[in-house]
Amino acid sequence: VRHLINRKLEHVEVTVFGDVSRKTYTMLEDVTLVHQAFPGISLEEVNTKAKFLGFDVNAPIMVTGMTGGTPELGKFNGTIASVVEELGLVMGVGSERIVIENPSSEESFRIVRRNAPTSPLVANVGMPQISRGYGLRELEKIVSVIEANALAVHLNVAQEVFQPEGETDYQEEVLGKLKDLSSQMGIPIILKETGCGLSMETVRKFSSYGFHNFDVSGQGGTSWIAVEKIRGERRGNWKSKSASLFSSWGIPTAASVIETKWADPASFVVGSGGVRNGLDIAKAIALGADIGGFALPVLEASLEGRDAVKQFLSEVEFQVKVAMLMSGSRDVSSLKKAPIVILGSLKDWMESRGITFSTYDKVRKGG
Numbered sequence: 001v002r003h004l005i006n007r008k009l010e011h012v013e014v015t016v017f018g019d020v021s022r023k024t025y026t027m028l029e030d031v032t033l034v035h036q037a038f039p040g041i042s043l044e045e046v047n048t049k050a051k052f053l054g055f056d057v058n059a060p061i062m063v064t065g066m067t068g069g070t071p072e073l074g075k076f077n078g079t080i081a082s083v084v085e086e087l088g089l090v091m092g093v094g095s096e097r098i099v100i101e102n103p104s105s106e107e108s109f110r111i112v113r114r115n116a117p118t119s120p121l122v123a124n125v126g127m128p129q130i131s132r133g134y135g136l137r138e139l140e141k142i143v144s145v146i147e148a149n150a151l152a153v154h155l156n157v158a159q160e161v162f163q164p165e166g167e168t169d170y171q172e173e174v175l176g177k178l179k180d181l182s183s184q185m186g187i188p189i190i191l192k193e194t195g196c197g198l199s200m201e202t203v204r205k206f207s208s209y210g211f212h213n214f215d216v217s218g219q220g221g222t223s224w225i226a227v228e229k230i231r232g233e234r235r236g237n238w239k240s241k242s243a244s245l246f247s248s249w250g251i252p253t254a255a256s257v258i259e260t261k262w263a264d265p266a267s268f269v270v271g272s273g274g275v276r277n278g279l280d281i282a283k284a285i286a287l288g289a290d291i292g293g294f295a296l297p298v299l300e301a302s303l304e305g306r307d308a309v310k311q312f313l314s315e316v317e318f319q320v321k322v323a324m325l326m327s328g329s330r331d332v333s334s335l336k337k338a339p340i341v342i343l344g345s346l347k348d349w350m351e352s353r354g355i356t357f358s359t360y361d362k363v364r365k366g367g
């Protein structure tokens with residue numbers, strides 16, 4: 001268990017202080033919300049209310065899962081949860097594997113529901129743990145600790161393959177097991193990547209098993225390959241040299257939102273991965289996401305304290321409102337239909353993947 005606690009603490013240290021983020025691109029820079037000089041509404045009339053898996057939220061902003069497992073990490077979770085509750089947003093927690101392996105770490109997660117009694121909360125566990133024996137008992141514990149409204153199952157093969165102590169168990173059989181477990185749990189399952197994005201092939205595979213909620217977590221933000229490379233170098237692990245070769249492996253977030261919607265038009269999509277502000281969130285929603293998500297900028301703010309978290313998230317909400325106003329979007333459903341232009345690398349990516357803009361435009365608009 002010591003090694004697990006160490007890893008949790010080292011992950012926060014390396015993601016915040018290491019040079020492991022924004023080394024690649026989300027391709028959101030290739031998306032333009034077309035300026036509407038006469039929006040037809042006032043800023044005050046812009047309605048940012050959104051739905052998160054049936055729950056009402058004040059703005060389409062989610063703090064996605066990042067940490068937990070020790071008293072100090074629980075402090076960060078508690079600070080973030082308190083602000084998420086005040087602003088009426090959504091929050092996920094970091095992997096709760098540590099709750100199963102070290103029950104005394106429960107408190108660092110319990111504090112989230114205590115500080116956010118009414119917010120939609122998302123529990124978190126890795127797909128490798130489900131492959132390696134986690135069953136209903138473990139999953140129900142992971143959900144109950146924060147009285148979660150949904151469970152994110154994270155996919156982090158690119159991280160595990162370079163993690164010195166990593167587990168690369170992603171065999172097909174686990175999807176049948178997860179299907180059985182989800183039918184007994186009564187809360188939605190979200191399939192969540194962790195910085196490398198979801199492809200249309202992978203989304204189709206999940207859809208065929210009845211999974212339709214995705215958190216794309218694409219390339220462009222924190223690189224967990226880079227994180228594990230650093231951890232490996234500290235331990236003289238031979239895999240670290242190869243990790244450098246893969247430092248830009250993955251699907252950029254904008255491309256992953258498009259591929260996910262293309263593959264499963266009726267899916268619920270969190271647009272995350274290198275999202276850093278309200279304009280990124282508005283673009284992700286215009287591309288087809290239902291809500292935008294980020295983790296690192298909120299974690300960094302939580303290290304400075306509650307006021308910094310509240311200021312950051314309040315500014316993001318304002319930025320979303322401004323992007324909605326100037327794209328002529330009175331509410332989030334209009335933002336999903338706002339005129340956009342896709343240029344550069346993202347346009348080339350779509351072409352290579354056989355995605356035509358005209359057909360995609362209908363899909364993103366829910367047509």
Ligand SMILES: CC(C)CCOP(=O)(O)OP(=O)(O)O
Pocket residue numbers: 007008011095096097098125126154156159163194224
């Ligand atoms: C999910 C990932 C981005 C960060 C945690 O990775 P990890 O392998 O340490 O997570 P586990 O504690 O679930 O093994």
Ligand SMILES: [Mg+2]
Pocket residue numbers: 126128160167
């Ligand atoms: Mg793991």
